[in-house]
Amino acid sequence: MNAQEHGKKLIAEARNIYHRDVKNAVDYPKVHDVGPTFVQQVRKKKPAVLSDESLRRVEAISLQLSQIRTLSFYFEHGYSKEEAETASAEAEFVLAEIQKLLDE
Secondary structure (H helix, E strand, C coil), X not given: CCHHHHHHHHHHHXXXXXXXXXXXXXXXXXXXXXXXXXXXXXXXXXXXXXXXXXXXXXXXXXXHXXXXXXXXXXXXXXXXXXXXXXXXXXXXXXXXHHHHXXXX
Protein backbone atom coordinates (compact mmCIF):
# COMPACT_ATOMS: atom_id res chain seq x y z
CA MET A 1 0.00 0.00 0.00
CA ASN A 2 1.49 3.34 -1.00
CA ALA A 3 1.26 6.55 1.03
CA GLN A 4 -1.74 7.90 -0.90
CA GLU A 5 -3.73 4.70 -0.45
CA HIS A 6 -2.82 4.64 3.23
CA GLY A 7 -3.98 8.25 3.57
CA LYS A 8 -7.29 7.48 1.89
CA LYS A 9 -7.78 4.50 4.18
CA LEU A 10 -7.15 6.66 7.28
CA ILE A 11 -9.60 9.32 6.06
CA ALA A 12 -12.27 6.67 5.41
CA GLU A 13 -11.73 5.22 8.87
CA ALA A 14 -11.99 8.69 10.45
CA ARG A 15 -15.26 9.28 8.57
CA ASN A 16 -16.65 5.97 9.81
CA ILE A 17 -15.74 6.84 13.40
CA TYR A 18 -17.27 10.30 13.03
CA HIS A 19 -20.54 8.97 11.59
CA ARG A 20 -20.72 6.23 14.23
CA ASP A 21 -20.21 8.76 17.02
CA VAL A 22 -22.74 11.21 15.58
CA LYS A 23 -25.27 8.36 15.28
CA ASN A 24 -24.63 7.34 18.91
CA ALA A 25 -24.64 10.95 20.14
CA VAL A 26 -21.12 10.75 21.55
CA ASP A 27 -20.24 14.05 23.18
CA TYR A 28 -16.48 14.42 23.27
CA PRO A 29 -15.04 16.48 26.10
CA LYS A 30 -14.26 20.09 25.26
CA VAL A 31 -11.23 20.12 27.54
CA HIS A 32 -7.77 18.71 26.95
CA ASP A 33 -7.82 16.55 30.09
CA VAL A 34 -9.72 13.37 29.25
CA GLY A 35 -8.75 11.63 32.51
CA PRO A 36 -12.03 12.27 34.36
CA THR A 37 -14.08 11.03 31.40
CA PHE A 38 -11.88 7.95 31.04
CA VAL A 39 -12.15 7.13 34.75
CA GLN A 40 -15.91 7.68 34.73
CA GLN A 41 -16.36 5.31 31.79
CA VAL A 42 -14.11 2.62 33.32
CA ARG A 43 -16.01 2.78 36.61
CA LYS A 44 -19.28 2.53 34.70
CA LYS A 45 -18.37 -0.23 32.23
CA LYS A 46 -15.55 -2.27 33.83
CA PRO A 47 -15.44 -1.41 37.53
CA ALA A 48 -13.64 -4.56 38.66
CA VAL A 49 -10.70 -4.37 36.24
CA LEU A 50 -8.65 -1.44 37.58
CA SER A 51 -8.14 -0.49 41.21
CA ASP A 52 -9.23 2.87 42.57
CA GLU A 53 -5.55 3.64 43.18
CA SER A 54 -4.71 2.99 39.51
CA LEU A 55 -7.64 5.09 38.34
CA ARG A 56 -6.62 7.99 40.60
CA ARG A 57 -3.07 7.77 39.24
CA VAL A 58 -4.29 7.69 35.62
CA GLU A 59 -6.46 10.74 36.32
CA ALA A 60 -3.57 12.62 37.97
CA ILE A 61 -1.21 11.77 35.11
CA SER A 62 -3.78 12.91 32.56
CA LEU A 63 -4.27 16.23 34.35
CA GLN A 64 -0.56 16.89 34.69
CA LEU A 65 0.24 16.01 31.08
CA SER A 66 -2.70 18.01 29.73
CA GLN A 67 -1.58 21.10 31.63
CA ILE A 68 1.99 20.83 30.38
CA ARG A 69 0.85 19.95 26.86
CA THR A 70 -1.37 23.03 26.71
CA LEU A 71 1.50 25.31 27.74
CA SER A 72 3.86 23.61 25.30
CA PHE A 73 1.35 23.94 22.48
CA TYR A 74 1.45 27.72 22.89
CA PHE A 75 5.26 27.72 23.33
CA GLU A 76 4.91 28.88 26.95
CA HIS A 77 6.74 25.85 28.32
CA GLY A 78 9.34 23.48 26.94
CA TYR A 79 10.04 19.99 28.18
CA SER A 80 13.30 19.30 29.99
CA LYS A 81 14.88 15.89 29.49
CA GLU A 82 13.77 14.91 33.00
CA GLU A 83 10.17 16.00 32.34
CA ALA A 84 10.13 14.09 29.07
CA GLU A 85 11.44 10.93 30.74
CA THR A 86 8.84 11.24 33.52
CA ALA A 87 6.07 11.83 30.98
CA SER A 88 7.21 8.79 29.02
CA ALA A 89 7.22 6.57 32.13
CA GLU A 90 3.78 7.82 33.13
CA ALA A 91 2.44 7.22 29.62
CA GLU A 92 3.77 3.65 29.80
CA PHE A 93 1.87 3.15 33.07
CA VAL A 94 -1.35 4.45 31.49
CA LEU A 95 -0.88 2.20 28.45
CA ALA A 96 -0.34 -0.81 30.71
CA GLU A 97 -3.58 -0.02 32.55
CA ILE A 98 -5.46 0.37 29.27
CA GLN A 99 -4.06 -2.97 28.11
CA LYS A 100 -5.63 -4.57 31.19
CA LEU A 101 -8.99 -3.21 30.05
CA LEU A 102 -8.48 -4.52 26.54
CA ASP A 103 -7.48 -7.95 27.82
CA GLU A 104 -10.61 -8.18 29.97
